[in-house]
Amino acid sequence: MLHTFWWTPVYIQYRLGSQGIKGPSYKFIHGNTKEMLKMRNAALSKPLGLLDDIFPRVLPHVYTWLSKYGKNYLSWKGAEPELMITEPELIKEVLINRDRAYLKPSPPFDSMKLMGNGLVTSNGERWAQHRNLINNAFQGESLKKVIPEMVVSVELMLQSWKNYLEKEIEVFEEFRLLSADIISRTAFGSNYLEGKNIFDMKVKYSNITRMNIFKSRFPSIRYFPH
Incomplete structure (x- = not known):
């Protein structure tokens, strides 16, 4: 110690x-x-x-x-x-x-539970594999296929803004919801509600992680029973 x-x-x-x-x-x-x-x-x-x-x-x-x-x-x-x-x-x-x-530093244990072992946190061959997997999703032809879903999400957001005439709008929250809506529609398709549920859980876990980011703990303390 x-x-x-x-x-x-x-x-x-x-x-x-x-x-x-x-x-x-x-x-x-x-x-x-x-x-x-x-x-x-x-x-x-x-x-x-x-x-x-x-x-x-x-x-x-x-x-x-x-x-x-x-x-x-x-x-x-x-x-x-x-x-x-x-x-x-x-x-x-x-x-x-x-x-x-x-090399990329290993994120804290609680952050890893949120981020997983994907492109952001991996190194070497694992990073290359993840990079190859997502490359196709960001090709021009692939992005064209999801434009209609993006348009639907934006139209729904603009429609909801009509209720805020002459009122302030929390733009950061609105665009966070828009991003979650677009990804849920394009990535989850018919499981749209499941996608929304996953995003809601990730937001809650992100808030917990952020509140604990400046707290120091003894090594391996997470393995002790709570």
Whole structure:
């Protein structure tokens, strides 16, 4: 436990610090998650104007630490180090990844239950297999076949907006529902209601995951009985 939650983080922080990579100090077990949560709650407690910069609102900890520590900094999500880079040349090197040195990090267990082992989370051969499977779905001819269903969904949304004349509309929620409606119609077909049910459950699970994203837990604690 001391090796995982103290010695290794302190050693990584020292080694990167000697190379000029600074950042908020590591705190035992929870890293910087308490600071992240505090800044996030403070940012969300204030109203956002139409002309306000959205960056400090969505990622207040990243905005604050970039301003304080420079273009690249080290932070901690629990005992897991996170190196934030914003220099274009370094970003390009990671994205090109010629030597296959940069792998996608394994999401937390609760996030994996939501995302599954698909294109977003997989690496190597599994990623290539998933990529080949979805390629056909996004070809021009395939997309033409679902246009009528898309039109139906948009028309239904516009029809519902007539009930909001001279009233405010929560556009984000409306387009989330539109996306779910289109995917349910095109992917589930006759099982449209089943598709809607799956999306509703995913939204609920996403909310639970988001509420727990800044909480640190002991390894393997999920295996203990509740």
